[in-house]
Amino acid sequence: MRRPRPLHSARSASSARPQRARLRACVALPIALCAALPLAAHAGPYPDKPITLVVPFGAGGITDLVARATGKALAEQLGQSVVVENRPGAGGNIAADFVRRARPDGYTLMFATVGVLAVNPHTEVKVNFDSARDFTYVSLVGSTPHLLVVNADLPAANLPDLIRLARAKPDSISVGTAGVGSSPYQGMRVLQDVAKLEFLHVPFKSGAESVTNVVSGQVNMTFEATPQVMPFVTSGKLRALAVANPRRLSTAPQVPSTAELGFPSLVSGSVAGLIGPAGLDPAVVSKLNAAVATAVANPRFRDTLVAQGTEPMASSPEQFRKMIGEENRRWSVLLGADTKAR
Incomplete structure (x- = not known):
């Protein structure tokens, strides 16, 4: 009589294991695909949720004002809300570092100034970013020339008077800015360089706060946009000495240009x-x-920026970079001596 074959020989068990593994893989594959379906279904065309626009300075300054106008225009173009988030501090470095570490999905952007990206790396303030490596450039939006203004009590009727005063007493004339690397800081450094003098730098969280302190007499002078300072010039609390620009501005036609x-x-x-x-x-x-270019071409957006003393300007990502x-x-x-001293 033939002996019955064992139901599970060593050989059959060995061959069954790969078969069971393949079976499990076949069962798991549809499950994995099903699990991925909700994610794929959620990922709609960009943007499908609100965008955060980070501003590197405090509320009320010219960067903040232009950023908010830009955020509103982008929201209209993209069909999603744009939430402006102020992250002031360290001359804009805090905001830049935050955006550098953000998820690169297009939902965290920054309204960045040239000062933050190109000046800060050469100042005494430590930066945690590389402007060439850590960011994606999208487009320029606007350029805002500055007025050089002083407190009305400062005995300087014009720019040559200010220069003589500062040369006579180095570090005695205080300049308020929105922090190291900010555009008013750049103006101060350029004036120091071309006139061969030294000012006392007083940093604040925003340009608006800086202007307030010049008006009150806590600091002597600053560089700022026309909307920020012209009301005080008109009221006699500030004196505009020059517009730091090759030509005069339509928003302050009576103020001579530095070129003049x-x-x-x-x-x-x-x-x-x-x-x-x-x-x-x-x-x-x-x-x-494309959304920025469309916004900049819109007369309503252009008028909004011009009213704030800003010239609208779009660009390609490559031009901005x-x-x-x-x-x-x-x-x-320009700041080489500072860099070597650190």
């Missing part, structure tokens, strides 16, 4: 644009760039 006064290289202002973390999807960058690179090199030379 013999200082053509004394140019100061806030140039700002839109950036995001490194690694943004090119399709997202393209959509954001190139500008930052050029400014980086310029400020590396």
Whole structure:
């Protein structure tokens, strides 16, 4: 009589194991695909949720005002709300570091100034970012020339008077700014360089706070945009000595330009644009760039910026990146002594 074959021989058990593994894999595959379906279904066309626009300075300053106007225009173009979030401190470095570490999905952007990106790396304040490596450039948005204003009690009727006063007493004339690297800080440093003098730097959280302190007499002078200072110039609390620009401004036609006064290289202002973390999807960058270009071409948006003393200007991502690179090199030379001293 033939002996019955064992139901589970060593050989059959061995061959069954790969079969069971394949079976488990086949069962698991549909489950994994099903689990992924809700994620894929949620990921709609960009943007499908609110966007955060980080501003590196406090509320009320010209950067904040232009950023808010830009956020509103972008919301209209993209069909999603844009939430402006002020993250002041360290001359804009806190905001830049926050955006650098953000997820590169297009939902965290920054309204960045040239000062933060190209000046800060060459100052005494430590930065935790590399402007060339850590950000995706989207587009320029606007350029805001500065007025050089002093408290009405300062015995300086014009720019030459101010220069003589500052040279006579080095470090005695105080300059309020929105912090190291901010655009008013840049104006101060350029004036120091071209006139060969030294001011006393007094940093604040925003340009608005700086202007308030010049009006009250706590500091002597500042560089700021026309909307921030002209009401006080008109009331007699501030005196406008010059517009730090090659030509006069339509918003302050009575104020001479620095070029007229013999200082053509004394140019100061806030140039700002839109950036995001490194690694943004090119399709997202393209959509954001197109939205900025459309906004800048809109007469209503342009009028809003012009009323704030800002010239609207769009660009390609490459043009914006190139500008930052050029400014980086310029400020590396201008602040070279500071960099070596650190």
